[in-house]
Structures are given as C-alpha cells and as structure tokens.
Amino acid sequence: MQAVRFHGRGGQGAKTASRILGTAAFLEGFVAQDSPIYGAERRGAPVAAFTRIAREPIRERGLIARPDLVVIADASLIEDPAARVLDGIDERTAVFVNSPLTAGQLDAQGSLSGRLTVLDLTDIALQQLGNRSAISALLGAVAGRLIGLRRESIREAIAGELADLGLAASVIEHNQAVALQCYDALRTVPVAVAAPQPTASAQLHVPMYEPPTRGTARISAAANSVLRETGGWRTFRPVLVPDKCNGCWLCFTYCPDGVISMTKDDRPVIDYAHCKGCQICVHECPTDALVAEREKGGEVAWRAK
Amino acid sequence: MAGEMMTGNLAAAWGARLADVDYVPAFPITPQTEIVEALAKWCESGAMAARFVTMDSEHSMMTAAGAAAATGARVFTATSSQGLLYAMEVLYSISGWRTPLVLVNVSRALAAPITLESDHNDVLAARDSGFLQIHAETCQEVLDSILMAYRIAEDERVMLPVIVNLDGFYLSFTREPVILPEPEQVKQFLPPFQPSHLGFKASAPHALGVAVLGGTPYSYFRHQMHLAAMNALDVHQEAAASFEQLFGRRYDVVEGYRLDDAEDVLVMTNALASRGKAAVDVARAEGKRVGLLRLRLIRPWPTDAIRDALRGRRAVAVLDQNLAPGQGGILFQEIAACLYDEAIRPRALCSFIGGLGGKNLSEGEFRAIFEQTAAAGVRGKGIGPVLLYTEAEHREMVQLQMLAGEPGS
Numbered sequence: 001m002q003a004v005r006f007h008g009r010g011g012q013g014a015k016t017a018s019r020i021l022g023t024a025a026f027l028e029g030f031v032a033q034d035s036p037i038y039g040a041e042r043r044g045a046p047v048a049a050f051t052r053i054a055r056e057p058i059r060e061r062g063l064i065a066r067p068d069l070v071v072i073a074d075a076s077l078i079e080d081p082a083a084r085v086l087d088g089i090d091e092r093t094a095v096f097v098n099s100p101l102t103a104g105q106l107d108a109q110g111s112l113s114g115r116l117t118v119l120d121l122t123d124i125a126l127q128q129l130g131n132r133s134a135i136s137a138l139l140g141a142v143a144g145r146l147i148g149l150r151r152e153s154i155r156e157a158i159a160g161e162l163a164d165l166g167l168a169a170s171v172i173e174h175n176q177a178v179a180l181q182c183y184d185a186l187r188t189v190p191v192a193v194a195a196p197q198p199t200a201s202a203q204l205h206v207p208m209y210e211p212p213t214r215g216t217a218r219i220s221a222a223a224n225s226v227l228r229e230t231g232g233w234r235t236f237r238p239v240l241v242p243d244k245c246n247g248c249w250l251c252f253t254y255c256p257d258g259v260i261s262m263t264k265d266d267r268p269v270i271d272y273a274h275c276k277g278c279q280i281c282v283h284e285c286p287t288d289a290l291v292a293e294r295e296k297g298g299e300v301a302w303r304a305k
Numbered sequence: 306m307a308g309e310m311m312t313g314n315l316a317a318a319w320g321a322r323l324a325d326v327d328y329v330p331a332f333p334i335t336p337q338t339e340i341v342e343a344l345a346k347w348c349e350s351g352a353m354a355a356r357f358v359t360m361d362s363e364h365s366m367m368t369a370a371g372a373a374a375a376t377g378a379r380v381f382t383a384t385s386s387q388g389l390l391y392a393m394e395v396l397y398s399i400s401g402w403r404t405p406l407v408l409v410n411v412s413r414a415l416a417a418p419i420t421l422e423s424d425h426n427d428v429l430a431a432r433d434s435g436f437l438q439i440h441a442e443t444c445q446e447v448l449d450s451i452l453m454a455y456r457i458a459e460d461e462r463v464m465l466p467v468i469v470n471l472d473g474f475y476l477s478f479t480r481e482p483v484i485l486p487e488p489e490q491v492k493q494f495l496p497p498f499q500p501s502h503l504g505f506k507a508s509a510p511h512a513l514g515v516a517v518l519g520g521t522p523y524s525y526f527r528h529q530m531h532l533a534a535m536n537a538l539d540v541h542q543e544a545a546a547s548f549e550q551l552f553g554r555r556y557d558v559v560e561g562y563r564l565d566d567a568e569d570v571l572v573m574t575n576a577l578a579s580r581g582k583a584a585v586d587v588a589r590a591e592g593k594r595v596g597l598l599r600l601r602l603i604r605p606w607p608t609d610a611i612r613d614a615l616r617g618r619r620a621v622a623v624l625d626q627n628l629a630p631g632q633g634g635i636l637f638q639e640i641a642a643c644l645y646d647e648a649i650r651p652r653a654l655c656s657f658i659g660g661l662g663g664k665n666l667s668e669g670e671f672r673a674i675f676e677q678t679a680a681a682g683v684r685g686k687g688i689g690p691v692l693l694y695t696e697a698e699h700r701e702m703v704q705l706q707m708l709a710g711e712p713g714s
Contacts, residue, residue, distance in 0.1 A: 022480060026310050035479035059583035061475050061576055062665055201676055202669035205699040213711045217418035221710030
C-alpha cells in the first residue's frame with residue numbers, strides 16, 4: 001500500500017487534491033481510499049487529507065501515521081506545531097513542498113528529513129491561472145507524478161473532480177494543462193513503501209478524578225484566544241499603501257476577525273499575529289490602498305483589482 | 306476495480322435513490338449534510354421521483370417521516386448526533402405505529418463538550434426505541450444495508466423502522482470503491498411497499514397511535530413489537546441470501562474475521578472494525594491466535610450468532626466506542642448478558658472504551674488490547690472498563706487544562 005498525506009490550508013484544495021490522486025489511482029485499477037479531516041474552522045485553518053492506494057482491499061481508515069509521501073501545500077505549515085506536518089516522517093519518506101525557496105533553502109530552515117522535492121505551485125497558479133488559491137489540480141498532479149501514476153489518469157481525474165465542484169469546462173481544461181506542466185516538471189520518486197514496523201504497545205494512562213474546575217470542559221482564562229496566533233494561516237498578507245488610503249474605515253468595518261485597528265489619523269493598523277489573510281479588506285478597499293503580498297515570497301504577487 | 310469512488314454519505318443517498326423512495330423529509334447536520342444535499346439535487350433534477358421537503362427541525366422531520374410512512378409511502382431520512390436525540394420521542398411513536406421507514410444515522414459524539422467526530426453514544430441512545438439497527442463497516446455496506454433495511458422493515462413479519470448507521474468522517478467523508486446495484490435487480494430484491502395495516506383512503510379512515518389505559522393493551526402491543534423485532538433475525542438472513550444471489554455480496558447478522566482457531570476474540574462495530582482486522586493480521590503474523598467479531602445487526606440482538614462465535618474462547622475483549630457514565634461500555638453489558646447462560650463461556654471478558662469523540666484507534670492501542678486480553682484469559686478474570694487513552698495524549702490534555710485556566714487563577 002502507498003500512503004499519501006496532504007497538508008494544506010482550508011481553501012487551498014488539499015481535499016480535492018487527495019481525491020484527484022485517489023480517482024487517478026482507481027482509474028489505473030488500484031483500490032483507493034481518500035478522506036479529509038478538518039474541524040469547524042474554515043479558510044486558512046490547517047487541514048489534512050489522506051489517500052491510500054493498494055492492490056488489495058484497504059483495511060486502514062482515518063489518519064495516516066506513517067506516510068510514504070507527504071504533500072505540503074503551504075510551507076508555513078511546517079512551522080505550525082498544530083498542523084503536525086512532520087509526524088511520522090523519516091529519511092525514506094518522500095516530501096513535496098509548495099514553496100518559492102529551493103530544497104536547500106527549505107532544508108536549512110527546518111529539519112525536513114525525507115527526500116525533498118520543491119516546486120512553486122502558487123507562483124505557477126498565479127502566472128497561469130490568475131487565481132491565488134486554485135492549486136488542487138496542481139497538487140494532485142504533483143502527487144500523482146511523485147508516486148508514479150500515469151499522466152492520462154491524472155488528466156482524467158482532474159476533469160472528474162473539478163467537474164464535481166461545478167467548474168466550467170474552460171476552467172477545467174486550463175487547470176489540466178497547467179497541472180500537467182507541473183507533472184512534467186517533476187520526476188517520480190521511487191516510494192520506499194514502509195516495511196511493517198513492529199509498533200510498541202500503547203502506554204495507557206488511567207485518568208484520576210479531578211474537581212470540576214479541572215474535570216469539566218470550561219475555560220476560565222480570559223482572552224486566551226490571543227495566544228493562538230492565526231497569522232500563520234495566511235498565504236497572502238494585506239499590506240497598506242499609505243498614500244492611497246482615504247481613511248474611510250471600510251477595512252476596519254469588514255474585517256471578520258477584528259484584527260484591524262485605526263490610528264488617530266484614520267489609518268488602518270493590521271495585527272499580523274492574528275490576521276488570517278482572508279483578503280476581505282483588500283477586496284473592500286475602494287482606493288486599492290490595501291494589496292495582498294504573498295507570504296514568504298517577498299514581492300507583491302497578486303492584487304485584488 | 307469495478308464501481309466508482311464514493312463517500313459513505315453519497316453511498317447512503319444512492320441507497321435511498323435505488324430503493325425508489327417516495328418521500329424524503331430532511332434537516333441538515335454535520336456530518337450528514339451531504340446525504341440530503343445529494344437527494345435534494347436528484348429530486349430537483351428529476352433523477353429521483355421522490356418529494357423532498359426541508360423541515361424546521363429533526364423533530365418535525367421524523368414526525369413527517371412517520372406520518373408519510375403511515376399513508377403507505379416509502380420514506381427515507383437521515384440525521385446525526387444531537388439531531389437524532391432531538392427526534393428521539395418521535396422514534397418511539399413511529400416504531401409503535403409499526404411504520405417501516407429507513408433512517409440513516411451518521412454517528413457523531415454527543416455534546417457536551419461539543420464535537421463533530423464520531424462515536425456511538427448517539428445511535429445507541431436509540432437502541433430501545435423499537436427501531437432495528439444495522440451498523441456498517443464500509444461505504445458499500447452502507448448502500449447495500451439500506452436496500453436490505455427496506456426489505457426487512459417492510460416484511461409483514463417485522464413492520465418496524467430501521468436505523469442504518471455509518472461513522473462520521475471514517476465513512477461519511479471517506480471515498481472508496483462502491484459498486485452501484487442495477488436498478489432492475491433492486492426492483493427484484495425490493496418489491497413495491499404494500500402494507501396491509503397502513504395507507505390513506507378517505508372512504509376508509511383509521512386511527513394510529515391511539516390511547517390505551519390500564520396496561521393490558523399496552524403490554525400486548527409493546528410485546529408485539531418485541532416479537533416483530535425478534536422476527537427480523539430470520540428475515541435478515543432470508544434477505545441476506547436473496548441479496549447475495551442477486552448482487553454477489555453477503556452480509557450476516559455478525560461477521561467473523563479469522564475466528565477459526567482464535568483463542569482470543571475482539572468484538573467491535575462499524576468502520577474502525579477495518580482497523581481492527583488489520584490489527585488482527587499484524588498479531589496473527591506474530592503467531593498470536595486472535596480474531597475479530599464485528600456486530601452488524603445491533604437490534605434485534607443476535608444472541609445465538611454471538612454465542613456461537615464466542616463459545617469456548619480463552620478471552621473476549623469488547624471495544625465500545627461509547628461510554629455509559631456510571632456503567633461502562635454499552636455493548637459489553639449486552640455481550641456479557643448473552644454469554645451468562647453459555648456452558649463453555651470465555652474464561653475472561655474484558656471491556657475497553659476507545660475511539661470516543663473520533664479519537665484514533667492506533668496500532669499501539671490494538672496491541673495493548675490484545676496483550677491485556679491474553680493476560681486476562683490466562684488469569685481467568687476479566688478487566689475493565691479500560692479507557693484507551695495514552696500517556697502522550699494525557700500530556701496534551703494537561704497542556705489544554707493549563708491554557709483553559711482555573712477559577713480565580
């Protein structure tokens with residue numbers, strides 16, 4: 001069995017990518033299984049999806065603890081401990097990261113064991129699809145290439161899955177073309193399928209009774225949501241161009257997370273530790289005074305208008 | 306590979322579509338929503354000839370479902386978790402009316418604290434409602450069980466509604482290959498619904514759910530429901546044989562996995578039984594004689610099949626993905642009760658509580674189950690309830706408690 005784990009941020013297409021891979025494998029005659037996992041939060045929150053591919057019936061379900069390939073749709077996830085991107089990775093795991101950095105630069109930053117492949121899918125999507133979030137087809141194609149699925153099955157799977165999402169035929173064709181460019185840009189990494197390792201028996205803990213102050217699901221600590229720095233959820237950050245701002249306060253009004261405050265002279269200040277990068281302020285700004293800059297890339301990569 | 310990639314939710318919707326239902330009252334709830342979305346789309350497009358109505362709550366939804374079934378319509382509906390509990394009083398009425406509809410429950414743990422992920426306290430809360438219960442392991446089994454459920458429910462010897470259960474996330478959002486039965490063959494398997502005691506004709510009115518005082522008629526009618534439910538054991542096997550003949554897939558009231566020479570047996574239900582089977586394979590490869598018994602039909606309780614599967618084993622472990630506070634695992638109690646009169650009953654009966662609120666059942670946890678169960682079998686004394694909850698998980702829990710703070714801190 002080959003086990004592929006996708007990590008992304010809500011809205012990037014990790015779930016659809018896992019389905020493209022599952023469908024492509026199924027079309028080639030494999031038994032496939034794919035499933036996403038996510039919580040109640042939405043765009044930008046860490047999500048994961050899992051695809052299993054085998055010749056025999058699959059008896060596994062749910063999360064993949066020891067993946068053969070990990071596909072990381074957003075490099076910022078590597079540094080988010082809650083995303084658990086690196087769980088179960090060892091030197092035999094193939095790892096793909098969507099990033100403008102080189103493999104060497106990425107490795108220098110983090111402690112990515114595994115055999116690393118890097119391609120800047122977001123840039124390709126921006127340049128060729130003109131859409132900053134639509135990388136599901138690209139992720140699916142990359143995963144399919146890395147584990148050795150055929151080009152034609154990837155093409156067909158993209159068509160099927162994107163049609164299910166209700167996309168127009170022209171958009172699907174464009175996605176197919178760009179995804180297959182990504183497919184062609186990479187080489188298959190022979191996936192060393194995990195030898196069944198003996199797992200240790202779980203060390204069970206027997207919880208003792210605690211008073212209801214601790215033993216009841218409740219929160220006493222005031223304003224502790226500030227501890228959860230959701231700034232890491234951003235793929236793009238809104239940036240103010242001060243001389244274009246007319247001080248209308250619309251960005252302040254529309255911000256769904258209350259991370260924009262206004263100065264005495266009516267200029268927005270964005271709390272980047274908590275801004276989730278939804279870009280609603282960028283869309284709403286009537287004077288184009290807020291622009292979206294890609295995180296990690298440095299230069300301005302996308303403008304809403 | 307035959308079939309197509311499909312989630313458990315879509316498979317459930319296909320079950321209703323292929324059963325050619327007449328009426329679908331609906332109310333959405335995570336993780337069930339995809340089922341009613343698919344049915345709404347098909348009813349809108351004309352792919353299904355059913356009437357789809359979005360109700361204002363699960364309570365109204367179940368009331369409408371029962372009332373429609375009482376007119377002789379074939380009815381399908383679906384819910385989950387809090388929705389099932391909100392509909393609960395209506396469940397008892399519907400079974401008392403002996404209206405044989407099918408309700409899909411997508412298992413989700415109950416609040417509070419609130420969560421979205423799976424365990425079985427929701428569906429097992431309905432275990433005494435008079436609904437029959439079939440619990441599915443795979444997406445294919447979800448679809449097939451819905452067809453079987455109508456066949457069993459509408460049999461004159463039964464005439465009771467059925468809940469088909471699938472696990473949230475583990476099946477509801479998981480795609481795997483599913484073979485769609487041919488509609489013509491489904492028609493052969495599932496004849497038109499023509500109940501003798503139901504129907505709506507202005508010239509021949511009748512009353513259902515009448516008041517009975519004094520206890521005698523109540524006792525009689527409730528006992529009739531019990532007999533009807535017990536009849537479903539045989540009717541299930543007839544349906545299983547017919548289903549196998551037409552579609553080539555066989556579903557019994559329980560499923561044994563590598564039981565033949567097993568000393569110790571793990572008893573489980575639903576989707577994570579797949580992982581249990583994988584754990585049995587791993588243990589077998591190490592020379593341990595273990596097997597798995599998956600309970601599929603929960604109501605009626607298949608006492609004889611369970612006894613046959615567990616008779617003479619060294620030890621039996623029951624893994625409950627539910628917890629009855631102040632008691633323990635719900636299925637453990639029922640297994641224990643039906644083994645009491647068994648002459649060569651297992652030397653040890655062990656109770657494990659795991660997978661609550663969608664918590665993963667890891668390989669290491671299955672290994673712990675097999676080790677502790679074997680030791681209990683050697684000792685001749687059972688254990689439990691043992692919570693499957695690890696040292697590492699507890700360290701994370703303590704971190705969360707610190708973040709949450711305490712009053713006055």
